[in-house]
Amino acid sequence: MQNARVYSYLRFSDPKQAAGSSIARQVEYAQRWAGDRGLPLDESLSLRDEGLSAYHQHHVKQGALGVFLRAAEDGHIAPGSILIVEGLDRLSRAEPIQAQAQLAQIINAGITVVTASDGKEYNRERLKSQPMDLVYSLLVMIRAHEESDTKSKRVKAAIRRQCEGWLAGTWRGVIRVGKDPIWLRLDGSTWSFVPERATAVRRLIELYRLGEGSIRIAERLNAEGLILFPSKSTPPSSLYRILHNPALIGTRELTLDGEVWALPNYYPALLSEVEYAELQSLLGQRLRRKGKGDIPGVLTGMRILRCGYCGQAIVGQNSMGRRKADGTLNDGHRRLLCVGYSGVGEPCPVKGGVSVVPVENALMRYCADQFNLSALLSGPDTDTPQRLQLASIRNVAAETERQLQRITDALMADTDQTPLVFVRKARELETALSNQRAEIQRLEYHLASTTPSTMPAAAEAWAALVEGVASLNYDARLQARQLVADTFERIVVYHRGMTPREDDGRHIDLVLIPKGRQPRMLRINRKTGAWNAGEDVAPM
Structure with a gap:
């Protein structure tokens, strides 16, 4: 009892209620009550919950009452102390059985609850001598x-x-319920952007699209002075909630008794619907994140890279302990290994690994060439019929050329007695071949002219990153990683060529499988990094 103190707890579900006289009345009551009993009124522990609901238990989950209950449970509140509230409805408006349990928790800790509105005191001794007070408290809680x-x-x-x-x-x-986006403010009945926070959200989205994780994004936002939350730095845990928020396209979502209401055009939009859809697609692809390490993998860690010999995943291995004086690594210390060879999966029939450097460089330079990229990314919905027609006519023209060659060989072998039918057939084949070549040229021109207008920009995007990827620039490698994830469904690696021999390891063969497009092949010189593009290969 010698350490017992008086505590005053104030709560308002609506902060506007604080403008009334109840605060002054309760403070005066607590001071008088403490003075009459010679106990100190503790003002070091702030017990005030404004705008927190006792019906939804917000004051316990995130407010001062929850702090007090935990302090009482841990024995930090001395037995014999007093907790003054205006009424039991300030203490809880939860279901009666839960509200009574909270009252019992306080009383069982040796603390007396005093209600200023009627002067009643609730503690173990009083409830034992006057059990009807317990019934009365329950009735008050039921009504509340x-x-x-x-x-x-x-x-x-x-x-x-x-x-x-x-x-x-x-x-x-x-609709005055719930929380609104932090990058917007309400002026009367009109929403407007908070400029500095809207800028921070745009930067957050930009960094996420580049492949940054939440911790690094938060660090960069803080370093750049872009603060999303008032009077504090940006916590990483809150960033994904912002990225998922449909308010980015102006849609407000409310949940009422488990029913979700989506109200379009409620807020001004920060993103277009296409931009938001692309962002949600990125959020659903967890493997697009850069993973651990100081050198983000451009090809690995996204389940894209596969071994051509056994079909298992290929992983990256950086020997960071072998860094040179300038902090860089030799090419041979950054390698690609099949998990079957590294001992994780089933044994791979072809042993060994390969430096990732020639593979990265060849892929980047291949995609940085506009002609290659256009062929690689020809859209299936717009040009697939023309591409199939072009392939068919090329096959027909090749067969026409073979027939014409056979007739030409026969004519040259027997010039003295050339059958007239051979001459006539040769002329027919020449005419047909000329028409077929004209049609091939027409289709090739059509495909070139209908290549999406975004293609040059895409090729430039690859080209701008070539040097940065090679020099291990962090941001450039993150951007290249995203381009790889956006472009390829799978990349199959034959680190000793498609037909490996023990004495031949000069070439690396790659089969590039773009999303929904025809696979292509690259043959890379593993020492020089020089590459040659192969013809379209059969779908894998």
Whole structure:
């Protein structure tokens, strides 16, 4: 009892209630109560919850009352102490059985609860001598819960009508429930961007698209002075919630009794619908993140790279302990290994690994060439019929050339007695071949002219990263990683060539399989990094 203190707890579900006289009245009551009993009024522990609901238990989950309950449970509040509240409804408006359990938790810690509105005291001795006070407290809690429950149902019904009116186009207004996006503010009935926070959100999205993880994004935002939250640095845990928030395209989402309401055009949009859809697609691809390490993998860690000999995954291995004085690594210390060879998966029939450097350099330079990239990314929905037609006519022309060659050989072998039918057939084949070549040229021109307008920009994007990838520039490698993930469904590596021999390891064969397109092949000189492009290969 010698360390017992008086604590005063204040709570308002609506901060506007603080403007009334109840605060002054309760503070005065607590001071008088403490003075009459010769106990100190503790003002070091702030027990004030403004805008926190006792019906939804926000004051316990995230407020001062929760702190007090934990302190009491841990024995940091001396037995014999007093907790003064205006009424039991300030303490809890939860279901009666839960509210009574919270009251019992305080009392069982040796603390007396005093209600300033009626002067009642609740502790073990008093409830033992006057058990009807326990019944009275339960009745107060039942009434408090019913009041809040009725109010909650009315509020939800009003919000539901507003949502229905918004979707029907018959109502436009502000729905005053829940939290609004941190990058917007409400001026009367008009939403507007908070400039510095909108800039921070745009930067957040930009960094995420480049492949940065949440911790590094938060560090960069803080370093650049872009603060999303008032008076504090950006916590990494909150970033993904922002990226998922449909308010980025102006849609407000509300959940009422498990039912989700999506209200389009409620807020001003920060992104277009296409940009938001692309962002959500990125969020669903966890393997696009850079992973661990100081050198982001351009090809590995995304389940794209596969071994051509056994079909298992290929992983990257950087020997960071062998860094040179300038912090870089020799090419041979950055390698690609099949998991079957590294001992993780089933044994791979072809042993060994290969430096990732020639593979990265060849792929980057191949995609940086506009002609190669155009062929690689010809869209299946717009040019597949023409590409199939072109391939068919090329095959027909090749067969025509073979027939013409056979007739020409026969004519040259027997010039004295040349059958007239051979001459006539040769002329027919020449005419047919001329027409076929003209059609091939027409289709090739059509395909070139219908290549999407974004292609040059895409080739330039690859080209701009070639040197940065080679020099291990962190940001350049992250951007290249995203280009690889966006472009390729799979890349198959034959680190000793498609037909390996023990005495021949000069070449690396790659089969590039773009998303929904025809596979292509690259043959790379493993020492010089020089490459040759192969013809289209059969789908794998």
